[in-house]
Amino acid sequence: MPEAEFHQARTARRSSPLGERLLMIWDLAVVVLVAINLALLLFDSLFLIPPLNSAFGAVAPGLHAAYDTYIRANFVEIDLCFVAIFLLDVLLGWAIAIAQRRYARWFFYPFVHWYDVLGCIPLAGFRLLRVLRVISLLIRLQRLGLVDVTRWRLYRFYRTYYGVLMEEISDRVAINLLGDLQKEIRNSKHLTQRMSNEVIQPRKAALVDEIASRLERTVSKGYAENHQQVHRYVAALVARTMEENEELRRLRRLPMGDAVAESIERSLSDIASRVVHEAIDGLRSPHFHSLMTDLVGSGLDAWLQVDDKTDRVTQQVLIDMLELLKEQVAIKRWKSELSEPRTRRDDTAEPTGGG
Numbered sequence: 094m095p096e097a098e099f100h101q102a103r104t105a106r107r108s109s110p111l112g113e114r115l116l117m118i119w120d121l122a123v124v125v126l127v128a129i130n131l132a133l134l135l136f137d138s139l140f141l142i143p144p145l146n147s148a149f150g151a152v153a154p155g156l157h158a159a160y161d162t163y164i165r166a167n168f169v170e171i172d173l174c175f176v177a178i179f180l181l182d183v184l185l186g187w188a189i190a191i192a193q194r195r196y197a198r199w200f201f202y203p204f205v206h207w208y209d210v211l212g213c214i215p216l217a218g219f220r221l222l223r224v225l226r227v228i229s230l231l232i233r234l235q236r237l238g239l240v241d242v243t244r245w246r247l248y249r250f251y252r253t254y255y256g257v258l259m260e261e262i263s264d265r266v267a268i269n270l271l272g273d274l275q276k277e278i279r280n281s282k283h284l285t286q287r288m289s290n291e292v293i294q295p296r297k298a299a300l301v302d303e304i305a306s307r308l309e310r311t312v313s314k315g316y317a318e319n320h321q322q323v324h325r326y327v328a329a330l331v332a333r334t335m336e337e338n339e340e341l342r343r344l345r346r347l348p349m350g351d352a353v354a355e356s357i358e359r360s361l362s363d364i365a366s367r368v369v370h371e372a373i374d375g376l377r378s379p380h381f382h383s384l385m386t387d388l389v390g391s392g393l394d395a396w397l398q399v400d401d402k403t404d405r406v407t408q409q410v411l412i413d414m415l416e417l418l419k420e421q422v423a424i425k426r427w428k429s430e431l432s433e434p435r436t437r438r439d440d441t442a443e444p445t446g447g448g
Contacts, residue, residue, distance in 0.1 A: 116189075117234070117239055119182075119185075120230050120233055120234055121234070121239075123178070123179075123182050123226075123230060124227060124230045124231065124234070126175060126178055126179075127179070127223050127226050127227050127230070128227065130172070130175045130223060131223060131224065131227070133164075133171070133172075134172075134220055137164075137165065137168060140160070140165065169215070172215050172220075173215060176213050176215050179209070179212065179213050179223070179226070180213045182209070183203070183206065183209050183210060183213065186202065186206065186209070187202045187203065190202045206229070208222045208225035208226060208229070209225075209226050209229070212225070212226055253431070256427060256430075257427045257431075260425075260426065260427050261427075264422050264423065267419075267422045268419050268422055268423060271415045271418055271419045271422070272419070274415055275412050275415050275416070278408050278411050278412055278415075279408065279412065281408070283404055284404060284407060284408055284411075285403055285404040285407040285408070286404065288407070293393075297390070297393065300393065301386055301389045301390045301393060302386065304389045304393075305382060305385040305386045305388075305389045306382075308385060308389070309382065309385060320370075323369060324366045324369075327362065327365045327366050327369055328362040328365075328366070330365075331358060331361045331362040331365055332358060332362070
């Protein structure tokens with residue numbers, strides 16, 4: 094069978110309305126049976142406690158005698174009846190999984206549903222695993238849309254305090270990890286030197302080229318967006334310089350001196366603007382890129398020079414950064430999350446007062 098036809102047939106088998114309805118009814122029946130079985134196991138465990146047994150006999154002697162005669166005396170046989178049904182459920186689920194090819198190998202089902210298999214063992218320790226069967230069945234019913242456990246108060250209680258527990262555990266693990274990192278940094282020798290030699294120096298050429306390219310793009314883009322302001326600034330600078338020049342002042346006192354001075358000012362302003370424009374255009378030339386690369390490389394070499402003082406400063410910066418992270422992780426977010434619903438209830442509550 095081709096791959097597409099196989100997947101279509103597999104989807105058709107899974108989405109059969111009658112089959113889904115029958116499986117839904119079976120799952121509900123198994124949930125009810127597991128709940129009854131767990132209630133019976135709990136009651137029988139309490140029944141074996143002498144003080145509770147005596148109290149039960151005193152309160153309901155007839156019921157106590159009936160339970161002791163018909164249920165307690167045949168408890169193993171009754172539990173085996175439940176086990177037979179649960180074993181049938183496992184075999185039925187295994188057969189359906191094989192028919193629908195849910196797993197890569199036919200024998201994967203008992204390993205995936207290990208709690209169902211072990212829960213069929215009629216021993217005290219394994220019987221508790223039947224609780225997981227209820228949870229798995231509820232998840233299946235939730236997926237089918239028959240129930241909505243997210244609306245249950247028990248589920249909301251579980252989600253709230255499960256989140257609190259997970260946050261507390263993860264926070265403590267993170268704080269201990271950050272503390273260990275701080276200890277490693279304090280005990281390390283020549284950390285900055287190692288960072289320079291082992292991290293930055295092997296990538297120096299790429300860093301220098303990237304920094305030089307970014308500087309060129311920044312200057313070119315800045316000039317393209319502000320070239321009019323640059324030209325006005327250059328013209329104002331030339332005008333102010335000429336006004337302060339003593340020779341030009343004497344020239345203005347001569348006949349036609351103002352016209353000559355203004356002509357000189359316009360010429361100088363135009364020359365200066367052209368020089369700036371040509372200089373900016375020259376940023377795209379290979380010569381300027383080489384010059385910028387040399388300058389950035391020299392600056393990076395100067396920045397990477399490390400001594401004992403630099404090493405201590407770097408260590409302290411890293412330690413302080415980790416300390417800030419520890420303080421941030423230590424914030425109990427679950428407290429604010431738990432207080433928000435209470436605050437909303439208080440805000441939406443109608444005020445009461447005497448009339």
